Amino acid sequence: MNIILLGAPGAGKGTQAEKIIDKYNMLRVATGDMLRLAIQNQTETGMKVKDIMAAGKLVPEDIILSIVKEELEKNSDKSLLFDGFPRTVQQAEFLKSIGINVDYVVEIDVPDENIVSRLGGRWVHSKSGRVYHAVNNPPKEQWLDDETGEPLEQREDDKPETVKKRLKVYHETTAPVVKWYQSNKEELSTEFFSVDGTQDVDAVFASISENLSKK
Ligand code: AP5
Numbered sequence: 001m002n003i004i005l006l007g008a009p010g011a012g013k014g015t016q017a018e019k020i021i022d023k024y025n026m027l028r029v030a031t032g033d034m035l036r037l038a039i040q041n042q043t044e045t046g047m048k049v050k051d052i053m054a055a056g057k058l059v060p061e062d063i064i065l066s067i068v069k070e071e072l073e074k075n076s077d078k079s080l081l082f083d084g085f086p087r088t089v090q091q092a093e094f095l096k097s098i099g100i101n102v103d104y105v106v107e108i109d110v111p112d113e114n115i116v117s118r119l120g121g122r123w124v125h126s127k128s129g130r131v132y133h134a135v136n137n138p139p140k141e142q143w144l145d146d147e148t149g150e151p152l153e154q155r156e157d158d159k160p161e162t163v164k165k166r167l168k169v170y171h172e173t174t175a176p177v178v179k180w181y182q183s184n185k186e187e188l189s190t191e192f193f194s195v196d197g198t199q200d201v202d203a204v205f206a207s208i209s210e211n212l213s214k215k
Helices: 014-023 031-040 043-056 061-074 089-097 113-119 160-183 201-212
Strands: 002-006 027-030 080-083 102-109 123-125 128-131 191-196
Touching: 002 014, 002 160, 014 027, 014 080, 014 089, 014 128, 014 201, 027 031, 027 160, 031 043, 031 061, 031 080, 043 061, 043 080, 061 089, 061 102, 102 201, 113 123, 128 201, 191 201
Parallel strands: 002 080, 002 102, 027 080, 102 191
Antiparallel strands: 123 128
């Protein structure tokens, strides 16, 4: 089973992805995490994308397609959970062209007005991708990761002005991906469903699990 998680920045994709991979034993392919790791390791890719990401823009297609291709070649036998990919119709067409069948496209729906405050309170453990929120999901000890005890960080692109830019990019470029999957539904045998992402974390996960167990 392969799944794509879609939703605006801060909709809760990373939060739900952790729960989904645990329950369904899947490999998470999170392009944002892969790019942040490249920046942290100061690789050539990391140096190319650092300023683009900090500005809230999308990273060029050739870079994204090459890191995804490399990841998929290493893990060809696993069930895949895509988080943050595909983000453009071109990326969706790429997945189709390399024969990755997508069983579900899951949209986590959160209105823009909730997003800025969510991202302003987000703290992350960059090595693992674990996410916390100052109010909704605080770590056990202030600003330390629950599992490793290492310090948490705030993301460079979570500043309110950058979040607004990311939302604009999402509506213009990523929302059409949902329509693309809907219009190719028959050919691809892909189910689409949307869950209300304003519910609490466990309720969102329960809605996703309920829909996934229908097939
Ligand atoms: P990426 O890392 O993919 O970021 P994003 O899609 O903008 O999403 P976020 O990680 O910000 O949010 P999320 O939906 O995972 O929410 P989270 O669970 O953390 O991409 C970053 C950048 O990389 C892009 O801007 C682009 O430059 C580049 N990039 C990545 N992929 C690319 C691609 N394919 N093509 C081109 N460029 C690409 O939750 C957010 C906060 O809310 C947390 O604090 C959490 O605790 C809290 N929260 C979660 N759920 C709930 C809930 N139900 N109720 C209350 N609070 C909640």
